[in-house]
Amino acid sequence: MIPRNGQAGWAREAGLLLVFAVIVLTMPEWLEWIGGYSALATKVTIWALFALGFDILLGFTGYLSFGHAAFFGTAAYATGMSFRDFSPEIVPALLFSLAATVPLALILGYLTLRRTGIYFSILTLAFAQMLHAAALSIFSDWTGGDNGLTMDVSPAFMGEDLSDRAIFYIAAGTLVVGYAIARQIRRSPFGLMLMAIKENPMRLEYTGAHLRIYKIAAFVISALYGSVAGFLMVVYEPYVATKYLHWSTSGELVIMSVIGGVNTLIGPMIGATFMLYFENVVQGYLGEQWKLVLGIIFVLVVIFVPGGFVDMYNRARRRLGMVARLRRPNVPDAPGSIEEERARPRNVQARHELPTE
Amino acid sequence: MSDQLINALFLQVLTGLQIGAIYALIALGLTLIFGTLGVVNFAHGALYMLGSYFAVLLAKQIGFTATILVVPLLLFLLGILLERGLIQWFYARPHVDQILVTFGLAIVVEETLKWIFGANNIPFALPSWGLGIVRLHEWVPFLTGFVAFPKWRLILILVTLVTIAVVFLLLEFTRFGLVVRAAMRDTDMVSLLGVRVPRYFAMVFGLGSLIAGIAGTFGGPITQVTPGVGMEVLVPSFLVVVIGGMGSLPGALIAAVLIGLALSFTAEYSALQQIIVYLIAVVVLLVRPRGLMGKKGVFE
Numbered sequence: 001m002i003p004r005n006g007q008a009g010w011a012r013e014a015g016l017l018l019v020f021a022v023i024v025l026t027m028p029e030w031l032e033w034i035g036g037y038s039a040l041a042t043k044v045t046i047w048a049l050f051a052l053g054f055d056i057l058l059g060f061t062g063y064l065s066f067g068h069a070a071f072f073g074t075a076a077y078a079t080g081m082s083f084r085d086f087s088p089e090i091v092p093a094l095l096f097s098l099a100a101t102v103p104l105a106l107i108l109g110y111l112t113l114r115r116t117g118i119y120f121s122i123l124t125l126a127f128a129q130m131l132h133a134a135a136l137s138i139f140s141d142w143t144g145g146d147n148g149l150t151m152d153v154s155p156a157f158m159g160e161d162l163s164d165r166a167i168f169y170i171a172a173g174t175l176v177v178g179y180a181i182a183r184q185i186r187r188s189p190f191g192l193m194l195m196a197i198k199e200n201p202m203r204l205e206y207t208g209a210h211l212r213i214y215k216i217a218a219f220v221i222s223a224l225y226g227s228v229a230g231f232l233m234v235v236y237e238p239y240v241a242t243k244y245l246h247w248s249t250s251g252e253l254v255i256m257s258v259i260g261g262v263n264t265l266i267g268p269m270i271g272a273t274f275m276l277y278f279e280n281v282v283q284g285y286l287g288e289q290w291k292l293v294l295g296i297i298f299v300l301v302v303i304f305v306p307g308g309f310v311d312m313y314n315r316a317r318r319r320l321g322m323v324a325r326l327r328r329p330n331v332p333d334a335p336g337s338i339e340e341e342r343a344r345p346r347n348v349q350a351r352h353e354l355p356t357e
Numbered sequence: 358m359s360d361q362l363i364n365a366l367f368l369q370v371l372t373g374l375q376i377g378a379i380y381a382l383i384a385l386g387l388t389l390i391f392g393t394l395g396v397v398n399f400a401h402g403a404l405y406m407l408g409s410y411f412a413v414l415l416a417k418q419i420g421f422t423a424t425i426l427v428v429p430l431l432l433f434l435l436g437i438l439l440e441r442g443l444i445q446w447f448y449a450r451p452h453v454d455q456i457l458v459t460f461g462l463a464i465v466v467e468e469t470l471k472w473i474f475g476a477n478n479i480p481f482a483l484p485s486w487g488l489g490i491v492r493l494h495e496w497v498p499f500l501t502g503f504v505a506f507p508k509w510r511l512i513l514i515l516v517t518l519v520t521i522a523v524v525f526l527l528l529e530f531t532r533f534g535l536v537v538r539a540a541m542r543d544t545d546m547v548s549l550l551g552v553r554v555p556r557y558f559a560m561v562f563g564l565g566s567l568i569a570g571i572a573g574t575f576g577g578p579i580t581q582v583t584p585g586v587g588m589e590v591l592v593p594s595f596l597v598v599v600i601g602g603m604g605s606l607p608g609a610l611i612a613a614v615l616i617g618l619a620l621s622f623t624a625e626y627s628a629l630q631q632i633i634v635y636l637i638a639v640v641v642l643l644v645r646p647r648g649l650m651g652k653k654g655v656f657e
Binding site for chain 2: 058062064111114115117118119121122123125126127129130133134136137138247251254255258288289291292295296298299302303306
């Protein structure tokens with residue numbers, strides 16, 4: 001896909017963001033219509049931000065990280081410590097958590113991005129687990145060990161305590177800004193480089209590009225989203241669970257991104273909404289087995305619709321004879337995909353450039 | 358060296374071997390499957406866990422001796438079923454999809470076990486011949502005084518050694534092994550030569566699963582039998598594979614022993630023990646990115 005630039009693009013972009021902002025900001029209301037409760041909206045927004053950042057790494061570059069909990073959890077702990085030991089102000093807490101996670105992202109990115117594919121997944125998983133183990137042992141004096149980090153504060157901004165609604169608006173505003181930035185990244189030459197890394201890193205390297213820098217940049221940007229999400233999580237709920245650093249948090253992130261639809265930006269956010277809705281509302285009907293049902297849904301999605309909900313929607317539209325943009329995320333070089341592309345009627349998608357060999 | 362020191366060192370080495378034994382068995386299956394099929398099996402920990410659960414349940418019904426034979430066989434069949442039913446459709450898909458589907462499978466297994474048996478540990482009653490301790494000073498000449506080691510852990514080390522030896526013989530000296538080793542080098546060429554590679558793939562997955570079953574049966578009493586144990590053993594086993602070099606069987610064994618020893622020798626410093634495995638992985642990765650025994654250009 002070619003990033004859409006030009007004059008007309010900006011008006012369309014602004015309109016799109018406006019619609020997105022309205023949907024996000026009215027979430028406390030419409031969640032209630034579908035059986036949720038308004039307080040869930042903040043949590044959904046935070047996870048959506050986390051998943052959005054994850055898509056910049058997995059969707060654009062195709063690197064599947066199993067260790068994003070490291071950033072979410074580290075930021076959460078840093079925020080928690082700032083609240084507990086310094087002040088209930090959120091601004092220093094945010095700065096403090098970024099100061100902790102940015103160097104961490106650089107180090108982990110430097111180490112893990114030395115390898116690709118499977119190695120990368122395994123290594124990110126391992127290093128995140130190392131942090132989890134360290135938080136429970138070496139740093140247990142600071143982190144509260146197995147009990148998690150408890151604190152008795154209510155987060156404040158400029159001396160004023162934040163209400164639940166105010167925290168929601170902060171999170172929602174961050175998500176809208178985050179989405180706007182992510183869309184700009186996708187439209188930019190930088191974003192194109194990232195997507196080219198997924199398509200064919202070797203060929204890209206032959207053109208003289210220094211891929212390492214781009215990959216680390218994508219990794220750090222994606223980690224930043226995760227850190228802000230971790231920070232917001234503790235602002236929303238002033239308690240840091242050890243689970244935030246655990247691989248299961250990374251696993252949930254992977255599940256929601258894939259169910260929603262990788263490399264679509266909107267997909268992982270839909271996935272996050274779906275998953276939290278499932279966890280908090282559907283659980284009432286299914287009981288403890290909700291995780292099993294979710295796992296089965298996840299496996300079925302991976303097997304039959306690797307493009308997630310967004311792909312499902314596009315397929316349905318094509319079935320109905322409507323124009324839908326073809327985007328097979330995370331299946332760039334699958335055998336047969338090129339033939340499939342060539343056989344496809346050309347008028348369906350004029351913008352899509354065919355891979356040529 | 359004083360006698361005390363020799364005794365202590367000997368015991369720590371044994372403990373290290375015992376810790377490494379479980380990782381070695383799981384990593385052996387992982388690296389075998391990865392080397393041949395090119396699939397990273399995130400569900401391998403779940404297979405280990407299934408082995409433990411089967412063993413606990415069957416031991417009560419048919420006795421432990423029969424269990425030792427039945428569980429690996431069950432896991433072998435399960436592995437073949439899994440490969441034919443699911444994994445084979447993922448060879449042509451990107452690695453990311455393979456990771457995702459096996460990861461999803463691991464979750465489904467974990468949650469199913471949690472649903473049926475609850476989240477608590479199921480006590481694993483050892484058979485009468487596996488109880489108690491072995492007085493090692495009666496057997497090993499250079500030990501003095503009183504040196505003892507739990508019998509079951511020694512059995513685990515022995516079983517691991519035998520399993521590794523059998524797998525080695527199978528791969529080195531049989532037609533099956535010849536084809537598998539050839540397929541590890543170049544799958545396309547082997548199938549062009551008229552070998553029905555898919556059958557061998559199913560067998561290899563079954564074999565990896567069988568080894569996980571052996572590990573689950575003998576390791577279950579040591580690692581506990583809970584629904585979370587699969588992922589707990591999987592992460593270090595992955596590191597063993599990475600440290601040893603992806604797809605290298607001897608590499609996996611060396612790395613497993615290395616990690617086992619590292620864990621046993623840092624046992625007194627619990628903080629260090631928590632992260633030593635990852636530290637080793639970092640160092641190996643920085644100094645030798647393809648792993649200790651990884652071949653140049655293979656899965657780099």
